[in-house]
Each structure stands twice: as structure tokens, then as C-alpha cells.
Amino acid sequence: MNPTAFEMLKSLDTAFNEDLPTKENLQAELIYNNISQRKSIITSLEQLLKNCTSFDFAVAFITKSGLLLLKDCLHLLEKNKIPGRIITSDYLNFTDPAALSEISSFTNIKIRIYNKNNFHAKGYIFKRKDDASIIIGSANVTQEALKANEEWNVKLTCTKNSKFYEKTIDAFTTLWNDSKILSTDWLLGYQERYNLSQKARQKSAVFNLTNAVPIIANAMQKKVLKALTQLRQQGKQKALLISATGTGKTFLSALDIKNFQPRRVLFIAHRGQILYQAEKSYKKILGNNISTGFLTGRQKNFDADFIFATINTLSKEHIINYFSPIAFDYIVIDETHRAGAHGYQRIFTYFHPAFILGMTATPERTDAFDIYSLFDNNIAYEIRLQEAMKTNLLCPFHYFGITDIEIDGHPVDDNISFNNLICHERVIHIIKKAAFYGYSGTRVKGLIFCRSIEEAHALSCAFNKEGFHTLVLSASDPPQTRNEAINKLAQAEREGGLDYIFSVDIMNEGIDIPAVNQIIMLRPTQSPIIFVQQLGRGLRKYANKAYLVVLDFIGNYTNNFMIPIALFGDNSYNKDNLRRCVSDGKNLLYGPSTVNFDAVARKNIYLSIDTARLNDTSVLRKAYTDLKNKLGKIPALSDFTKFGTVDILRYIEKFGSYHSFLQKYEAQYTIELSSTQEEILTFICKRFAAGKRIYEIEMLRMLLLNNNSLFSEFINLLQKNYKIILTSEEKKSIINNLTNTFTISNEREKYKHCIFIKKVADDYMIADEFSYCLQNKPFKDKLKTLLNFAITRYQKYYTNNYPHTSLCLYRKYTYEEVCYLLNWPQKINPNAMAGYFYESTTKSMPFFINYISSKQKRVAYTNKFTDNRHINIYSKKNRKISSSDAIHIYSTTEENHLYLFVRKPFEQKESKEFYFLGEIKAVGKPTPAPQFNGFEIICELTVPVRADIFDYLIE
Structure with missing residues (x-):
């Protein structure tokens, strides 16, 4: 049964x-x-x-x-x-x-x-x-x-x-x-x-490797090789390959050379160690019988078919003049971000190969030199850290953000004295943490990055006194010294080897030590670029290395906000996004890799994010310049998203429109608009560019395509293209937005020309002034690009609407956006909306909560989640249980809808946005709160708060 x-x-x-x-x-x-x-x-x-x-x-x-x-x-x-x-x-x-x-x-x-x-x-x-x-x-x-x-x-x-x-x-x-x-x-x-058992497994792996077929391109490399071939078919003679450290750029260049079949090849780098490693890679791909030679301080092999040269040697006049300008068919320049230096410029001017390939993990430069233009802005392929991890090209890493010690009650900061940096307490703190988190393999093979050579030498001596085998490498050390140190670090046995190499920046790039299994960072993060370079030293895969341990000793540093930017590649420069990266780091990286911050280190990063000026003009201008250099032209709106740079909405928040930014800071930008056109552009940017509702965007785009379009035709279009049937409240809301009656009186005057439709009989059509403005082609093109950008954002982020609203769970909204997305007839002053506001025509009541955890609360009546489905909320001051507020909240006769919006109280001043958490209902009865002459409400959410959002908010 x-x-x-x-x-x-x-x-x-x-x-x-x-x-x-x-x-x-x-x-x-x-x-x-x-x-x-x-x-x-x-x-x-x-x-x-x-x-x-x-x-x-x-x-x-x-x-x-x-x-x-x-x-x-x-x-x-x-x-x-x-x-x-x-x-x-x-x-x-x-x-x-x-x-x-x-x-x-x-x-x-x-x-x-x-x-x-x-x-x-x-x-x-x-x-x-x-x-x-x-x-x-x-x-x-x-x-x-x-x-x-x-x-x-x-x-x-x-x-x-x-x-x-x-x-x-x-x-x-x-x-x-x-x-x-x-x-x-x-x-x-x-x-x-x-x-x-391990020896048997390793023997089996070696046997499989020894008897494996010749090295062939993997799926990612095939994409790059195809892109390089296509560029050459288009007549391009230069290309730039941007690929994260450890993803096999040198192998890729050898595979492309195998396809290209050049007569002679020149490989250029800034250090001899890179050249010797490159030669080994080339012989693996092209065979041991290829004719190779070196041009370095010690070797001068001019006649080989494959010449590996240091830039310092090759750029000397008597060396470069030995070769004809057309002596090489294919030139490879490794670590191309250095190519702004004089020696590299001489190479570009002198040689005329059939093809030249630049390779780098970090093309961005702090001196604003345009690397991209050297390669005619031909980017063959770009694979950054996150994508490399996604495609399993790198060794997994486990990053631990560890609080640096306090000395005499003061935390380590940007101005700490040298003596405190190298004191015994700090040395023991570092050693204990390194031992606790450990490494993959049978012995540690570590790199330690310091802020100065003096600190590196002092800490190396201190480590040696504690029984470690360490030394310092600096730019002044000759290549032989560096090579010996690297070999000792990589060797299997500890006897006669090294546990750690201390350095400042010599190990940032170009040195290949795949055996590295622990990296310790003892310096403030001054640049996401340098951070990724140093992290990359340990990300190469290596036999018997299952993972890399990264220990970052974090003090009270000004630039701590750069750490989440570097780790997660989040260039949005949105403070809330960066906080979420820190809070939810374990779940944001592909593969087995993880990120962990201890409580104090996390607090220090949050403090840095809070105080950072992430929408500062200098930040936005640099991001713009980097992107322009990459593209070789003024970037379009969509390019900011496509290439993962600063969110274009940061420019709109700061300058009103991208057009205004370009007018102010781009000498090559020549488009002029009338004051009315600029006003309209700014209004649409600020109100609709984020793409949080499709209605107004599609109506405006329809008017651009055909200024005889009617509102009734637009309603049919929404139903056909989006399967949306508008309610009467939504129709009124759209009309209010497009006739500028939604805006409060002082803003209505500011945007008095922003009336896009007018009433004609029982319908609406384009307003006269807007129609006239559209006759200006540059203006119309600007609007078309802006609306297409907004539609793309809508389709990516805002299509999954919460029932009976234009809101999406866990997306962020401002006071103003909530007003029109709930179809209110008019915008309400934010001061009046603080806490909550009941709008009678739509019978909707949003609650706006600045969530303060129990440890942070400053008053006894702080709103509090009791679990992921219940929250205690307090009324406004001087409200009785019999007040209209309580009636609206607890009413069972009215069809009221209560919605919850929550944000961290220290959310950035630049953009006051709240997470939308869905509909709520009051349960039980209101409880008097005499401490402020109000009452307490227990609310239940229709949908429990998603775990990552909940943890972040209550953290």
C-alpha cells in the first residue's frame, strides 16, 4: 500500500x-x-x-x-x-x-x-x-x-x-x-x-609524462593561436598577448612560431634567467635540434637561428648594428610592459620583422606610457587571473590576510619605524603564522616580499638566527648569484638549500620558480598590478605542489582597499562591491582557491575602503587613459564593461554624463551639444542609464527610431518583445517619468527641458522640443548609444523581477529609484522616506534599514535580524501604536505591500543604495518602545535572505 x-x-x-x-x-x-x-x-x-x-x-x-x-x-x-x-x-x-x-x-x-x-x-x-x-x-x-x-x-x-x-x-x-x-x-x-604509495603515484605520473605525445595546444592556447593567425591574415604585423603569470605565454609564442615557420627568431627579455628558461621551452616545442644562441653580458652568439637576447646587450649600438633590420622574421618581446624604456624603443625603430609579438601579464603602467600603441592596439588575446583560474591553468592558491602585530599598543601602519619593522616580536609573529598555515610538499620553498632592501637584510638575518636558511636578492646581485639562489630554493632537499628568498621587487616578474609553495607579503599594497605580479610568482603548476599558500600581513595601511581589487579583479570601484568581496571571498574564486581574512585584517580593509576616494577624478582619469591606450581610440560606453575597467556609472555619478567627462578631459573629443541637449543627456544618464527598468528606455529608443511613434504602440512592443503587460499604475509611472512630472519641484525646474512626450487626444507622442533636439545627429547618436548600453545592463541584471514590482531581489536601489520602480506618482524627498514611507495611491510601504550589528549599535533600539527570515524594526520617533503608521503596517483590510531595503550604515556617500530583500509582513502585535516614544515591529520576509547577503549584512 x-x-x-x-x-x-x-x-x-x-x-x-x-x-x-x-x-x-x-x-x-x-x-x-x-x-x-x-x-x-x-x-x-x-x-x-x-x-x-x-x-x-x-x-x-x-x-x-x-x-x-x-x-x-x-x-x-x-x-x-x-x-x-x-x-x-x-x-x-x-x-x-x-x-x-x-x-x-x-x-x-x-x-x-x-x-x-x-x-x-x-x-x-x-x-x-x-x-x-x-x-x-x-x-x-x-x-x-x-x-x-x-x-x-x-x-x-x-x-x-x-x-x-x-x-x-x-x-x-x-x-x-x-x-x-x-x-x-x-x-x-x-x-x-x-x-x-606516493612514490608509486609519482613514478606512474613520470612514466605517463615521459611516454606522452608531443606538447600540443590546449583549448585556451588554440583560441590564442587562431587569433594570431587571423591578425596576420588581416595584414597586421604586430600583436600583444596579455596573459596572467603562469599561463604559458612562452609556450604559446613557441607554438605560434611553429605555425609561422620563420627563418630566424629573436626573443628579447630584460634578464638572462628568462632567456634560459625560454630556450628550454622552445626546444620542448620545436625540438632539441634547433640552432639557439644567447646575447648577454657573457655570451655573444650572433649566428644562431633562434637568438635569445637581453635588452641591455641587444640595444648597444655595436651589437644591434651587427644585424640587418630585416635579419629576423619573428621577434618576441617578453614582459612587454617594460617596452616604454629607451632600449626597447630602439628595437622597435631598428628592426622590421614580418611579425612581432609582445607578451605581458600586466600591460598597465604607473607612468601612463601607452604600451598598446607600440603594437598598433592589436590585442591578440587577454586572459587575466580570474579566467586563468577558471580554465585550470594555474596552481590553486589559499590567501590568508593576517593582522600584523601591534607594537607598544600601536598597529603597523604606513609610517612605522624601521626598528619596529624588524623587531623580534614581529619576526616571531611571522614565523609562527608561516608554520601554522604551512605549505604544500615536504619542505617550504618561499618568497618574502619586503618594503626595502634594508628590511629584507635585517629580517633575513633574524630568520637565520631562528634556524632558517635564507638570503636576500636585489637588483644589484649578478645573474649568477640569482641563479644559484633560485636553484637552492627549488631543490628537493633542505640540506644545502634555501627555505626563503627575501626581496623587494626583483622577484615580481620574469623569474620562473614553479617550486615556490609559500609567499609572504610584508609590505603595504601600493598597486594591484604589483600585487598580482608577486602573487603570480607562485602560481605556476609544479610536480607534487597541490597549492600555494599566500600570507599577507596587513597593517593599518591607507591602500588596503587595493587588496580586493587585486585578488578578485573587481575594478568597479564600488565600495559596497569591494566589501562584499572581502566578506565572501571564499565563494568568489574559481577552482579550489580561497581567500580568508582574520577579523582585524578585515576591519582594516573595511576602514581603508570607507576612507578611500574611489570616485576621485584622478582615479577615473587614469582608468580612462589606460582603456584609451588599450583601444587606441576614445572608448565607447560599452568598452568599460567589455574590458572590465571602472564602471561607467562612476563617471555618470561624478560628471553627470560620459559626454561631460570627455568634454572636460579629452582633448581629441570635439562634439558640442546645446545646453538643452546636455540637460536631456544628463537627465537620461542619471535616471535610466543603470537599466533598472526597461519601460522608459524602450519608449525613448522607439522615439529615436520613429518620432511618429505613439505610446499605445509602445505598449504593444513591450508585450511582443518582453512579454510584459503593463498595469494602469505602470503606465502612469512611465508617463510621469517621461513628462517630468515625477520629479520634485526644484528638480523639475533644473530639468525643465526633459519632457519627452506630450498628450495628443487619448494617446501620447513625442514632445516638440525633444523632437527638434533629435535632428542633431551627434546628439541622437549619443542617446542611441546610451539607451543600448542601458538595455544591455537591464538584460544582464534586472530581468528577474520580484512579483508585482520592477525590483529584483538582492539588487541595490536608491531612494529615488524605489519611488518610480514602485510606480509612485512623484518622487519623495529622501529625508521624508528615511525609515519608511507609506504611499497611498499604490498602497506600498518601503522600509529602509541602515543595518548595524549588535556589536556596533549606538542605541538600544537598533533594527536587528533574528534569523534570515525575521527582522525587528522600530517605528519613527513619537509614533503611537494607534498611529497611522501602525495601521498601515498591521492593516488586514487594506491591500498594503511592505518591502524591505537594507544597507550597511557605512555605505559609500557617493551612492546611497539599499539591497532589496523582498516583501515583508508584520507578525504579532506592536510593542511600545518608550525610550524614543515609538514602537517595535517584528517582520517576516516572504523569502528568506540569501546566505551570502545575510552573512554580509549581519557581519
Whole structure:
């Protein structure tokens, strides 16, 4: 007999919760990895660990990489004396003995080994006072499983007196009792078995590599090679390849040369070490029998078919004149961002090859030199850090933003004295953190970046006194010294080798040490470009290197806001976006890579973001110049999005329109508009360019295409193209926006010419003055480009509307935008809307909350989330429970709609936007709040707040 739906629900109630409480957090949840939804298994585990009173894990495999992702959280539990038990196995000798040793060092964790059968369980139990959450699925404790793999796990929450909880604990207890205590003797024996298994795996990998087919292009490289071929077919003789460090630019150039079949090749770099590495790569691709030679301070091989030359040697007059200007068919210039220097300019002037290829990871320069123009703005391909990670071209990395120490009660900042930088307390702090987070492999092979050579030497000496093998490399060291140091760092054995190389900037670029498994940053971030260059030193894949550890010691530095820009490639310069990057870093990077900030480091970055002037004219002008140089022309509106630079809306906020910015700062921009046309352009930019509603945008575009269009025809167009049927309130709202009656009186005068339609009989058509303005072609073209840009933004961000609104969940809106998107007849002064406002004609009531966490609150009546579906909200001052405010909020007779908008209280002054969290309803009864002569409301959200947004807001 099939069970009824009621019987099934009853069985679930009995299994998971015999007391039948109605808590929101009792619902089952699928736990998985999905970067587009900002979800990861590691984030779910961390959230549960931070809120538990004890925990039990039963997992088949644990690796150092997986443990590393949990280390910060486990350390916090240790400090708070939260006990835990872990069962794992020696099945297939896969679990890393180093990970077992590290786990056993936590004073709050007991660990046992199950080795009776082929143990393959993956279960996690998180106990709280009255209930527990249990995750059962497919994820082991490895970096791939917790962050990147397609893993399915179910989280179930139940009370402690339920059958499900009892059976799960019984099963765990049985395994625990049948498992071995992790002893030193057992671990030593397992280490031997593990090492033998590792050697067998490595031998198999070497065999496969040795017997592999010749190196061929991967999918990404094929795209680049195709692009280079197409450029040459178009008659182009120069091209620039922009590709993140570690993605194989040198291999790519060799593959293209293999296709091109040149007679002679010249490869140019600024250091000999790069040349020797390039020659090895070329021989792997083109064969060991190619004729190669070097032009350096020590070698002068003029007659080889493939010449690898340092720029300093080649640019000398007697050297360059040895060659005919057409001696080489193909020239490669590595690290091309240096090509603004005089020596490179001489190369470009002297040689005339059939093709010249420039390669760089960072074409942007701090001196504003236009690298792109050297290559006629022919960008063959661009693959930055995020895309390289997405396509698995780089080694995963785990970044830890660590608070630098306080000295005599003062944090490390931009003005710290030299003596404090190198003091013993700081050295021990760095060493302890480096040991805690560790490295991939059997020994550390690290780079440490300092702010000065003097600091590097002093810290190197201090490290050596603590038993490390380190030295300093600087630009004054000869190539032989550098090569010896690099070889010692990379060697397998520690004896006779180096643990760390200290440097300032010599290791930023061009030096290839794939074995690097730990990078320590002991300097303020002065540039996202340099940050990525230094990070890139460790991102090359290497045998037996599963990941790179990056330790960034963060002080109270002015430029800390550059860290999220560099890590996540977010060039929007939107402060809220940057904060979200810091808050939700684990879920924003592709693959197994993660980003973690400790509490104080995060606070320091937030402070830097708060005080930074991200819409400063100098910032916007530099971003514009960089993009113009890249394109070789004045950028179009769409180019800012296409090439991932500063959001064009920052220019609109600052200058009113992109046209106004160009008029002020671009000498080549010659378009002149009348004052009326500029007024209209500014109005449309500020009101509609963000693309948050399609109605007005499409009506204006329709008028541009045909100034005889009628409003009734526009309604039909919306239904045909967007499947939208307008309500009467929406029609009125559009008309109010396009006749400038929505705007409040003082702004109505400011934009008095911004009337786009006029009433004719029972319809609307184009207004006379607007029609006249459109006769000016430059103006009409400007509007057309602007409206197309707005439509693109709408289609990308704002199509998934919340029921009965033009709003989208978790998008951000200003006071003014909320007014017209809720179809209000007129804009309301923001001061009147603060807190909440009831609009009688639409019966809508938005609540605007500046959310302050309990730790930050300055008054006793701060609005507060009690969970992701409930929030306590306070009325305005001097409001009684019998007031109209309470009537509108609690009314059951009126069809009122209450909407919740929340923002961080320190949201940027430049753009006061609130996250839209959906519709709410008041539950229970209002409670008097005599402390301000008002009342408290408990509100329930129709849709629970998405996890990443909720965590960010309450953080």
C-alpha cells in the first residue's frame, strides 16, 4: 500500500523532530559548490562549526589542502574550547599523515583511524544546545571536494531526542569504538606506507609524462593561436598577448612560431634567467635540434637561428648594428610592459620583422606610457587571473590576510619605524603564522616580499638566527648569484638549500620558480598590478605542489582597499562591491582557491575602503587613459564593461554624463551639444542609464527610431518583445517619468527641458522640443548609444523581477529609484522616506534599514535580524501604536505591500543604495518602545535572505 502525503510528512516529523517545532533552520538543504550562486561546501561547514557546541566528522580521506581550508575555524574552536571528534581511514593510503599530525596537535580534537574495512563514509555532525545539523554526502576533506568538485551533500537538522539523531550518533559511536587511537607508532608506520604509495603515484605520473605525445595546444592556447593567425591574415604585423603569470605565454609564442615557420627568431627579455628558461621551452616545442644562441653580458652568439637576447646587450649600438633590420622574421618581446624604456624603443625603430609579438601579464603602467600603441592596439588575446583560474591553468592558491602585530599598543601602519619593522616580536609573529598555515610538499620553498632592501637584510638575518636558511636578492646581485639562489630554493632537499628568498621587487616578474609553495607579503599594497605580479610568482603548476599558500600581513595601511581589487579583479570601484568581496571571498574564486581574512585584517580593509576616494577624478582619469591606450581610440560606453575597467556609472555619478567627462578631459573629443541637449543627456544618464527598468528606455529608443511613434504602440512592443503587460499604475509611472512630472519641484525646474512626450487626444507622442533636439545627429547618436548600453545592463541584471514590482531581489536601489520602480506618482524627498514611507495611491510601504550589528549599535533600539527570515524594526520617533503608521503596517483590510531595503550604515556617500530583500509582513502585535516614544515591529520576509547577503549584512 502506497503511503499518503500526510503519512510521509508525519514520518519526516517523527524522524527529524518529535516535538514538531516550526523553526526555519530545520529545512533540509542541498550543500554543494557553485561559484555563480556563491555557494561552497567549505562555507557551509564553517558556518556550522562556528555555531556548534561540539562536532563529529567521519570522512574517508583528509589531505593537507582540505585541512588548510578549515584551519582558521578549527583554531577558533580550540580557543573557545569547543570539543570535536574525527574518524578517518588509511584506505588506499590516501589520507595525508602530515594532516593527521596537525589535527592531533589541536587540544580540543580527538582523532581515530578506522582500518577494518574499506571505509568510505562522508558525514559531519554539528551539535548545539537543543538540536543538531547533520551533513551526509560525497565530500571528503580535500580542497577540491570542499571548494571545486561537483559534490552533493544533504544537510538535515533535527532535535536531539529524534530517532534520526539517535541513529546517527549510534552509528558514529560504533565506528568510534571500532577505530584505532592515533598513536605515534601507528603514524610512523603509516608514514612509510604513505611514502611508498606516493612514490608509486609519482613514478606512474613520470612514466605517463615521459611516454606522452608531443606538447600540443590546449583549448585556451588554440583560441590564442587562431587569433594570431587571423591578425596576420588581416595584414597586421604586430600583436600583444596579455596573459596572467603562469599561463604559458612562452609556450604559446613557441607554438605560434611553429605555425609561422620563420627563418630566424629573436626573443628579447630584460634578464638572462628568462632567456634560459625560454630556450628550454622552445626546444620542448620545436625540438632539441634547433640552432639557439644567447646575447648577454657573457655570451655573444650572433649566428644562431633562434637568438635569445637581453635588452641591455641587444640595444648597444655595436651589437644591434651587427644585424640587418630585416635579419629576423619573428621577434618576441617578453614582459612587454617594460617596452616604454629607451632600449626597447630602439628595437622597435631598428628592426622590421614580418611579425612581432609582445607578451605581458600586466600591460598597465604607473607612468601612463601607452604600451598598446607600440603594437598598433592589436590585442591578440587577454586572459587575466580570474579566467586563468577558471580554465585550470594555474596552481590553486589559499590567501590568508593576517593582522600584523601591534607594537607598544600601536598597529603597523604606513609610517612605522624601521626598528619596529624588524623587531623580534614581529619576526616571531611571522614565523609562527608561516608554520601554522604551512605549505604544500615536504619542505617550504618561499618568497618574502619586503618594503626595502634594508628590511629584507635585517629580517633575513633574524630568520637565520631562528634556524632558517635564507638570503636576500636585489637588483644589484649578478645573474649568477640569482641563479644559484633560485636553484637552492627549488631543490628537493633542505640540506644545502634555501627555505626563503627575501626581496623587494626583483622577484615580481620574469623569474620562473614553479617550486615556490609559500609567499609572504610584508609590505603595504601600493598597486594591484604589483600585487598580482608577486602573487603570480607562485602560481605556476609544479610536480607534487597541490597549492600555494599566500600570507599577507596587513597593517593599518591607507591602500588596503587595493587588496580586493587585486585578488578578485573587481575594478568597479564600488565600495559596497569591494566589501562584499572581502566578506565572501571564499565563494568568489574559481577552482579550489580561497581567500580568508582574520577579523582585524578585515576591519582594516573595511576602514581603508570607507576612507578611500574611489570616485576621485584622478582615479577615473587614469582608468580612462589606460582603456584609451588599450583601444587606441576614445572608448565607447560599452568598452568599460567589455574590458572590465571602472564602471561607467562612476563617471555618470561624478560628471553627470560620459559626454561631460570627455568634454572636460579629452582633448581629441570635439562634439558640442546645446545646453538643452546636455540637460536631456544628463537627465537620461542619471535616471535610466543603470537599466533598472526597461519601460522608459524602450519608449525613448522607439522615439529615436520613429518620432511618429505613439505610446499605445509602445505598449504593444513591450508585450511582443518582453512579454510584459503593463498595469494602469505602470503606465502612469512611465508617463510621469517621461513628462517630468515625477520629479520634485526644484528638480523639475533644473530639468525643465526633459519632457519627452506630450498628450495628443487619448494617446501620447513625442514632445516638440525633444523632437527638434533629435535632428542633431551627434546628439541622437549619443542617446542611441546610451539607451543600448542601458538595455544591455537591464538584460544582464534586472530581468528577474520580484512579483508585482520592477525590483529584483538582492539588487541595490536608491531612494529615488524605489519611488518610480514602485510606480509612485512623484518622487519623495529622501529625508521624508528615511525609515519608511507609506504611499497611498499604490498602497506600498518601503522600509529602509541602515543595518548595524549588535556589536556596533549606538542605541538600544537598533533594527536587528533574528534569523534570515525575521527582522525587528522600530517605528519613527513619537509614533503611537494607534498611529497611522501602525495601521498601515498591521492593516488586514487594506491591500498594503511592505518591502524591505537594507544597507550597511557605512555605505559609500557617493551612492546611497539599499539591497532589496523582498516583501515583508508584520507578525504579532506592536510593542511600545518608550525610550524614543515609538514602537517595535517584528517582520517576516516572504523569502528568506540569501546566505551570502545575510552573512554580509549581519557581519
